[in-house]
Amino acid sequence: MELAFTEEQFQEAWKELDERALPEGWELFTETMGIQIYRLYDQKTGLYEYKIYGGLADCPAELCADVYMDLDYRKQWDQYVKALQEDRNGEDKVIYWEVKYPFPLSNRDYVYIRERRDLDVTGRKIFVILAQSISVPHCPEKSGIVRVNGYKQSLAIESDGSNGCKVFMYYFDNPGGMIPSWLINWAAKSGVPNFLKDMQKACKGYATKDSSK
Template sequence: MSLPFTDEEFQDAWKELDEPQLEGGWELFTETMGVKIYRLYDKETGLYEYKVFGGLTTCTPELCADVYMDLTYRKHWDSYAKELYEKDFNGQTAIYWELKLQYVYMRERRDLDVDGRKIWVILARSSPETACGEKSGVLRVKDYKQSVALESDGAGGSRVFMNYFDNPGGMIPNWLVNWAAKTGVPGFLTDMQKACSNYSSYCQKK
C-alpha cells in the first residue's frame, strides 16, 4: 500500500501561507475573528471547498500541531466528536471519526524546515480501503480532504492556513453548509485556542 501523501502536497500546503492560491473561482465567503474564509463551488457535487486564512494568537504552531494530532485529548474538548479512534491498516494508521456523519481517513504530520523557517503541515484524506467498517444508520463520507499549515506569527501565536472539502453524498441543505462554514469554523478555532491553553495541565494528569 503506497503512502497517501507526496512531498509536493506538503509543499503546496505551506506555500499558501506566503501566496494564497485563490484563482479560478474562489470567493470571499466570510471574515470573522481575524480569519478569512474563501470558498470554491464544485459543479460536479454542488458543494463548496473551503480555504481558511488567519491566526491563533495564543497558541504556538508546535502546540497547535500537537493538540491537533492528539485524538485522545480531542475527545475531551471537541463536543462534536461522538467516536474517535485509530486503527492500524497495512502498516498505516486509519482514523475513524464520527460526528453526525462518519469519516475514515489517513493523515500525516511533517515538521518542516524551509530555509530556516519552521512550518508544521498536517494532511488528511479519506481512504476507501481501511479496517474501519461502516456503521449502519450513520452516513459515511467517502470524499474528504483537509490540509493544515502552521507557522509562528513572531509574537507567540500562529499563522494558520486550512483547506477543507467533504462530500457526504446525497443532498445537504444549503443552510447546513452555510452554518458549518460561518459558525463551525470560528467556533472550532475558539475551541482550539482553549484546548491549547489547557493541554499542558491535561498532559500532567495523564
C-alpha cells in the same frame, strides 16, 4: 497500502502561508475574528471547497500541531466527536471518526489517513498535516450513519513571531444525504471559526496539562 501524500502537496500547503493561491472562481465567503474563509464551487459535486486563513493568539505553532494530532485529547474538547480512534491497517494508521449531527440528521463518519511533517524552510519551522478519506475493508459502513467520502484537508501552521501562530487550512468533504444548503453554509460560516476558537482553548488546556505532569 501506500501513503497517498506527495512532497508537492506538503510544499503547496505551507506556501499558502506566504501567498494565497486563490485563482479565478474563489470568493471571499466570510470574515470573522481575523479569520477569512474563501470558497470555490465544485461543479462535479455541487458542493464547495474551502480555504481558511487566520491566526490563533496565545497558541504556539508546535503546540497547535500537537493538539491537532492528539486524538484522545480531541475527544475531551470537541463536543461534536461521537467516536474517534486510530487503527493499524498494515503499516499505516487509519483513523475512524464519527461526528454528531443535530436531530433529525444522521451522524456522519469518516475513515481517513493523515500525515504530519515538521518542515525546516530556510530556518522557518512549519508544521504541515495532510488528511484524506480512504476505503478499507475493516471499517465498513454502519447502519444509521452516513459515510463521508471525498474528505480532504491540508493544514499548515507557523509561529506568528510572538506567542501565537498563523494558520492555513484547506477543507473539502461530501457529507452525503439530504442536508439543506443553509446548514452546510452555517457549518462553514460558524463552524470553522468556532472550531478554531475551541482549538485555541484546547491549546491553553494542553499546556496546563503538560506543565502539571
